[in-house]
Amino acid sequence: MSERIIKIEPYKTYDDIIRLSGKVILPDGQTEINIPEERNLNLYNYEIENGIGIKPRDYSSLNLKVNLSWRQDSHIGMFDNLVLDTENPAEVLALRMQVQCEKTRWCGEQKKVELGVITKRAVFDFHIPLNEIKDHVKIVAFITRETEAKNIFSEIPTSSLAIVSSCKPLTIQIDEVKDIAGDYLPIGPGNIGDLAFDIQGLDDAFDLPRIFYSEDLKEYLTRDDLLSVNASILTALFYFLDQFLKWLIFICRLDINDKRHKSIVEMFATNCSISKEELTSIIEKEKLCAEQTKAYLELSKKLFKNVQLQYKYKRELRNLFKIDAK
Amino acid sequence: MKRYLNNIDFFKNYLMPKKEDPLGWNAFNLKDQRKLIVTVESLPGINIDGLLLENEGQIISQIKKEIAELRATYPNISADRLDMDLTIIFHRNLKRLGWGRYQIADYGMWRWLSINFFLEEVFWRWGETDFAKRNYYESAKASYERLVGERSRRLFPLRYFITGERLHDNNFGYHLLEKLASKSREEKSGGFGNLFNNLTETKLISPNDYTSKTMSKILLTGGKLASNDDVQYAFVRYNAYSRRLLNYASESIFEKEICLFSD
Numbered sequence: 001m002s003e004r005i006i007k008i009e010p011y012k013t014y015d016d017i018i019r020l021s022g023k024v025i026l027p028d029g030q031t032e033i034n035i036p037e038e039r040n041l042n043l044y045n046y047e048i049e050n051g052i053g054i055k056p057r058d059y060s061s062l063n064l065k066v067n068l069s070w071r072q073d074s075h076i077g078m079f080d081n082l083v084l085d086t087e088n089p090a091e092v093l094a095l096r097m098q099v100q101c102e103k104t105r106w107c108g109e110q111k112k113v114e115l116g117v118i119t120k121r122a123v124f125d126f127h128i129p130l131n132e133i134k135d136h137v138k139i140v141a142f143i144t145r146e147t148e149a150k151n152i153f154s155e156i157p158t159s160s161l162a163i164v165s166s167c168k169p170l171t172i173q174i175d176e177v178k179d180i181a182g183d184y185l186p187i188g189p190g191n192i193g194d195l196a197f198d199i200q201g202l203d204d205a206f207d208l209p210r211i212f213y214s215e216d217l218k219e220y221l222t223r224d225d226l227l228s229v230n231a232s233i234l235t236a237l238f239y240f241l242d243q244f245l246k247w248l249i250f251i252c253r254l255d256i257n258d259k260r261h262k263s264i265v266e267m268f269a270t271n272c273s274i275s276k277e278e279l280t281s282i283i284e285k286e287k288l289c290a291e292q293t294k295a296y297l298e299l300s301k302k303l304f305k306n307v308q309l310q311y312k313y314k315r316e317l318r319n320l321f322k323i324d325a326k
Numbered sequence: 327m328k329r330y331l332n333n334i335d336f337f338k339n340y341l342m343p344k345k346e347d348p349l350g351w352n353a354f355n356l357k358d359q360r361k362l363i364v365t366v367e368s369l370p371g372i373n374i375d376g377l378l379l380e381n382e383g384q385i386i387s388q389i390k391k392e393i394a395e396l397r398a399t400y401p402n403i404s405a406d407r408l409d410m411d412l413t414i415i416f417h418r419n420l421k422r423l424g425w426g427r428y429q430i431a432d433y434g435m436w437r438w439l440s441i442n443f444f445l446e447e448v449f450w451r452w453g454e455t456d457f458a459k460r461n462y463y464e465s466a467k468a469s470y471e472r473l474v475g476e477r478s479r480r481l482f483p484l485r486y487f488i489t490g491e492r493l494h495d496n497n498f499g500y501h502l503l504e505k506l507a508s509k510s511r512e513e514k515s516g517g518f519g520n521l522f523n524n525l526t527e528t529k530l531i532s533p534n535d536y537t538s539k540t541m542s543k544i545l546l547t548g549g550k551l552a553s554n555d556d557v558q559y560a561f562v563r564y565n566a567y568s569r570r571l572l573n574y575a576s577e578s579i580f581e582k583e584i585c586l587f588s589d
Contacts, residue, residue, distance in 0.1 A: 011569075096571055100531050104427035105492075107531045110574055131426035144571050160579070161570045259333060 011157040022066040042173040064126040097141040101133035141167040187211040329434035331373040343466040351466035410507035417490020436484040492538040517557030532573030544585040
């Protein structure tokens with residue numbers, strides 16, 4: 001027996017109908033930091049108004065206030081299609097919300113909210129003990145069916161606690177981001193003269209190259225809430241990734257026991273739609289041979305498109321343009 | 327507490343017993359804690375950071391003393407049946423240092439703690455059976471894997487601390503763990519091994535670890551004792567229901583749909 005033979009009936013879901021927003025309250029009770037619209041707040045080194053960078057680990061806990069609102073043009077009637085004809089969504093469905101840390105698997109108390117009370121004014125408080133979490137916490141919310149129904153032929157979920165709608169989570173980064181793990185390239189501030197960005201270490205066959213941005217720009221580039229920063233990173237990312245891909249293929253002497261090498265192979269395998277084994281075999285070919293160069297050109301083309309899709313370039317740029325055009 | 331700054335690959339390269347090198351097995355099979363420490367500290371490039379505080383040293387001594395008492399109390403029960411007791415010992419003592427889940431991810435610290443203090447206990451729990459059968463390479467490898475943490479979350483002390491975090495309850499203390507410990511020492515072995523593996527590896531996320539507690543309670547403290555397969559399939563089933571938010575589901579849902587018994 002395996003999970004593959006467990007039958008899970010498909011049913012309709014409508015995701016992202018309820019929007020979460022919120023703010024972090026520091027223990028002094030005075031400082032409030034709004035979670036940006038992109039739903040990610042990097043609290044590590046976050047600069048508050050007086051220019052002081054926050055070190056979340058200086059505190060033992062944080063408080064959080066979360067608001068819920070219906071997405072524009074959405075309303076409770078949209079859930080009529082997800083319950084039986086005889087049922088009222090306000091009675092059958094509820095929103096469940098909790099704060100959790102995937103790294104330590106800590107999870108705070110769950111709040112159950114009736115759909116009828118979801119208004120912008122309703123505020124939900126959460127307490128986050130920092131000794132229970134590591135790296136980041138997520139505030140997740142789901143709309144669930146609360147009672148069981150006997151109607152096995154419909155596309156409507158009938159089991160209790162079936163998720164009929166997932167909300168996009170809010171994420172709060174607490175600890176310093178690792179140099180490279182999954183999505184992150186090694187990047188940090190440096191004294192690079194008149195340059196805005198530089199990549200150093202591209203000739204080193206073992207250590208990963210490192211992206212530097214000018215110290216003078218640090219106060220802006222460490223912020224997650226600036227549109228110009230988003231635009232700059234989006235534009236520069238193509239070049240950064242392509243340089244790292246060239247380094248990986250033409251320079252790197254791959255060490256399969258090195259976690260950083262493994263991480264970067266995994267990242268490019270995903271972004272270039274190629275298996276890790278295939279990518280490894282390309283890297284291990286004779287450096288700069290015709291076959292390897294041809295493979296790089298192909299991967300570079302794929303990277304250009306896949307990065308746009310993965311990081312949702314079109315949507316991000318449209319949002320930036322819209323805001324700028326106002 | 328001290329910690330190694332070297333990652334697992336370093337230990338894999340320098341310390342892992344190799345089949346073709348019987349001398350390397352001695353570091354684990356001789357049960358000489360001092361010798362193991364000297365071996366590790368003389369590895370080229372070993373990097374240790376931090377300090378062992380007085381109260382930390384006292385807690386470690388207390389843990390070792392309680393494990394020795396446990397072994398003396400149950401001399402005829404095999405070590406794997408005492409895992410729940412070990413969980414209580416490690417968790418109760420380490421909590422006195424104010425440790426929480428933040429410390430779980432500090433593998434360098436757990437590795438230092440494990441290698442520097444628990445060779446004898448690890449050998450007793452993981453290496454002794456193979457050693458008695460004269461499978462010396464296997465016994466050294468088993469001890470290495472748990473001392474050094476070939477899979478980080480299975481590091482000897484960490485494994486018990488994680489399970490303690492999941493099954494200890496602020497209101498009921500160690501009640502569930504004590505019940506599990508008592509069942510585990512009984513004649514039938516049951517699925518305690520797979521319960522441990524899943525509690526350390528599976529991403530169960532629920533308030534106050536409700537899911538971990540509920541599944542453990544239903545599977546291993548009731549009238550029927552789940553087998554290793556029953557426990558494994560229960561976790562498979564739980565993961566398969568990803569379209570339901572089961573982390574506060576009633577016990578009856580777990581009983582009817584997740585924690586099923588094969589007979």
